[in-house]
Amino acid sequence: MNFFFGIRSKFINSEIKIPKFQNSGKFNQNIKVFEAFPLNNKWNINKTDCDENKDFYFISNEIENNKIFFLAHEHEVAQNKIKLFDELKDFNNFTDTAPAFRANLKLFLDNGGISSYQSEYPFEMTKRRGNILSPISILLNKNAEKNIIFFKNIFYKPINEKTYLYFINFQQKKIVKKVEILSNYLNEIIVDKEFLNNDIYLFTENCLGIPMYLSIKNFHLSFEHTHPPHHYILSQNRYKKINILKNEFKKIFIN
16 A cells, blocks of 8 residues: 655645556546544544546645545545544555556646656555665755755654754765654755765664655756665665665764
8 A cells, every 4th residue: 555645835836646547557436535644643534625537636735744645445444534543554455556556746836847756655664664875966956046855754653753864974974964854744854055965965863754855946846856775786685785884874873
């Protein structure tokens, strides 16, 4: 099962487009969009009254940075209008497809540019903790008017837990910026141009998620993402190599 998310920011607008069909072409017109957000240590789950046509659901006005969305039948959640859960559940396998089920997250400026990226967050990822390691300079534009990192975490427990995101200069072995972030939230970090060099990396402490990189220049948008580091290593021991590298980063903020 996949969850989906949008971005609410004073700088840009966003829209999520979720298919009612699988990659094989199989439709399910009876499946509906539900939203979930943590409230008083419970997941508050409601059916979403969003726009739709015969092929897609369109979510825009409903987007908030603490909300996630998913597809389900009403009987899979509950017949009640509002249902509270102690943890997120794997309600169905409709979005468990190969190739992967894709929803589109569109970012746009009023009278300006448009860019997009997929908006899936797998259920199994909500159960895990770990460290994100990502380059910065190759994904943002030093000449842009504004550079932003959006970091989305979804944790299966309905909590807004504080942790930290670090900008680390790996050559100098030091933290150059420490940012407080929340779990189950879309965190927005403005990136200073001084951090856009090849020596600085993004690193998270005990928190997995999806980092997204936005540059805005002359009413145009560049919206980028990066894959986990092991996707770029072809050797059979790539996971071991990445663990060694991440441990080097951990030593920096532990010390």
